[in-house]
Amino acid sequence: xxxxxxxxxxxxxxxxxxxxxxxxxxxxxxxxxxxxxxxxxxxxxxxxxxxxxxxxxxxxxxxxxxxxxxxxxxxxxxxxxxxxxxxxxxxxxxxxxxxxxxxxxxxxxxxxxxxxxxxxxxxxxxxxxxxxxxxxx
Numbered sequence: 001x002x003x004x005x006x007x008x009x010x011x012x013x014x015x016x017x018x019x020x021x022x023x024x025x026x027x028x029x030x031x032x033x034x035x036x037x038x039x040x041x042x043x044x045x046x047x048x049x050x051x052x053x054x055x056x057x058x059x060x061x062x063x064x065x066x067x068x069x070x071x072x073x074x075x076x077x078x079x080x081x082x083x084x085x086x087x088x089x090x091x092x093x094x095x096x097x098x099x100x101x102x103x104x105x106x107x108x109x110x111x112x113x114x115x116x117x118x119x120x121x122x123x124x125x126x127x128x129x130x131x132x133x134x135x136x137x
Contacts, residue, residue, distance in 0.1 A: 001016070001017060001137060002014070002015060002016060002110060002137065003015065003016070003017055003020055003135060003136070003137065004135075004136060004137065005118070005119065005122045005133055005134070005135055006133070006134045006135075006136055007122050007125040007126045007129060007131045007132075007133055007134075008125075008129055008131035010122075010125055010129075010131075012118050012119070012121065012122045013109055013110055013111045013113075013118075014109055014110070014115065014118070014135075015109050015110035016110070018081070018082070019107075019110075020135070021081075021082060022079065022080065022081045022082065022090065022107075023107050023115060024044065024048050024083075025080040025081065025082055025083035025084075026071070026078075026079060026080045026103060027040060027043070027044060027067060027071075028044065028080075028083050029080045029083055030070075030071070030074055030078060030080065030103065031067065031070050031071070032044065034083075039066075040063045040066070040067060041063075042056050042059055042060040042063055043060055043063045043064060043067065047060060047133065047135070050134065050135045050136075051132055051133070051134050051135070052123070052126070052132060052133040052134075053132055054126045054127065054129070054130045054131055054132050054133070057123040057124070057126035057127040057133060058123070058127045060123050060133075061120055061123040061124060061127070064116055064119055064120050064123065065120075067116065068104050068116050069104070071102060071103035071104040071106075072102045072103070072104035073102070074102055074103040074104075075101075075102060075103070076096055076100050076101070076102065076103060076106050077094070078103060079103065079106060104116070
C-alpha cells in the first residue's frame with residue numbers, strides 16, 4: 001500500500017506506510033527523547049494521526065523546518081525504521097545513495113522527492129487553500 005498526503009484534490013505521493021512510520025519513529029527517538037509530540041506537537045500529533053487542520057498548517061511548516069535542521073546533526077546510519085522494533089532495518093539496508101549525508105536528506109519519497117520538502121509543500125498548500133492535510137491512499 002502506498003500512502004499519499006492529500007490537500008483537497010491535490011495529491012502528494014509519499015510511499016509505503018513503513019517508510020512514513022520510519023520518519024515519525026526517527027523523530028520520536030532521535031529528536032523527542034522518546035516523548036511523543038513533546039517537541040513537535042503538530043507533526044507528531046494530528047498529522048501523525050492522519051489529519052492536520054488547515055489552520056495549523058503554517059505552524060506545522062515551522063515544525064518541519066526545525067525537524068530538518070535537527071535531523072541534519074545525525075548521520076544516515078542513525079535511522080530508526082520502527083520505534084517499536086528497534087532491530088528492524090530499511091529494506092535497502094545500508095545501501096543508500098551517496099548524496100544522502102544526514103537524516104535531514106535521508107527520507108526520499110517513492111517518486112524521488114525529498115519527503116520533508118513534499119510535506120512542506122502540502123502544508124503551504126493547506127494554508128493557502130484552507131483545506132486540511134490528510135494522510136491516505
